[in-house]
Amino acid sequence: MIFEKLRLVNFRNYRDVVFSFSPRVNVFLGENGQGKTNLLEALYLISQGDSFRYSDNSTLINSNNQQALIQALITQNDLHYKLKLGLTKSRKVLTLNDKKVTSTDIRKIFASVVFSPESLASIKEGADHRRELVDELLVTFDRKNADLIADYRKALKTRNKILKNYVEGLNDKILTQNLLDSLNPQFLRLGADFAYARISALNGLAKEFNNAMQYISGNFDVDISVEYVISDQNALNFSREEVFFALQKRIQELHDAELSSGTSLVGPHKHDIVFLYGQKDSRFYCSQGQQRAIILSFKMAQIVYHRKAHGTYPVLMLDDVLSELDKGKREALITFLHEINTQIFVTTTDFTLPDSFSLDQLSVMRIKDGHILE
Structure with missing residues (x-):
């Protein structure tokens, strides 16, 4: 290109x-x-x-x-x-x-892959920055993931609208529950597919990620890994079915809280990605320079993987x-x-x-x- x-x-x-x-x-x-x-x-x-x-x-x-x-x-x-x-x-x-x-x-x-001061700071910023980092990676792994992300966002928007209408008194509880019961199977399916696509991408990038970190730091003993966090649990080794059941369980647990808040509290838009440096959470145990090196290495690994997957660099x-x-x-x-x-x-x-x-x-x-x- x-x-x-x-x-x-x-x-x-x-x-x-x-x-x-x-x-x-x-x-x-x-x-x-x-x-x-x-x-x-x-x-x-x-x-x-x-x-x-x-x-x-x-x-x-x-x-x-x-x-x-x-x-x-x-x-x-x-x-x-x-x-x-x-x-x-x-x-x-x-x-x-x-x-x-x-x-x-x-x-x-x-x-296209962009390196910006904001992206280099994504480790210490909110989880939404790290989710964006991984979602950019998803399309590198499979172009069809662009459709998956778009479909999930549409379902999430619809679900949030239902919950908001309830909080604002536009729909009663029975109608709201019927609408949620109708939408939730699709929402859970898309959410499980989306989360599992992230997990697969992170696992697939692991080797290139470590190689890039060793290259950029000049340290061949450095140990870099990631966790994909669903409800405070590392789900990086979950199957697609385990992801689905985890989301299904959580949506039942937070049913009342979602009705009270008027927004969806369950799904990939709430998950987090934790970067580990020497098996320690880089948010708390790494210097700013080390954090930048981690994200730089992540993006370099994405570039290398893109070349392997598609035959060209972004x-x-x-x-x-x-x-x-x-x-x-x-x-x-x-x-x-x-x-x-x-x-x-x-x-x-x-x-x-x-x-x-x-x-x-x-x-x-x-x-x-x-x-x-x-």
């Missing part, structure tokens, strides 16, 4: 600008707050359908405008794709070769992460990037960084206030 061109109209701090890219390494250079991350976000958004930043449509549209546009030309396996994303404050319209598609459709075709996007790493880990990551044959996008404030990629076909764009400096 190669981005050839990108056009932004009223997207964040960009008015109307067109970018052409190198098929290898592209460095977006400039001071903080000039639009480098916005540019990276647009690339990710058009190829994955969602942003890697927490935002709603209104924040994506340039102030004093009602809509924004992202267009991209992408080449993959000698085929050419024209992507277009129209944004208003209330909706997104995504087209591929002039045919309307969904975000799920796009993720099944194009693969596009890589690094949002100012090299400045977050110490010298040893930074040099190890740059060496890793030199060795993989894919398109890479890097944002940085370090004007010496392009020298680190001197062996590659390199394009450097200086960004200032939403413009490319000549």
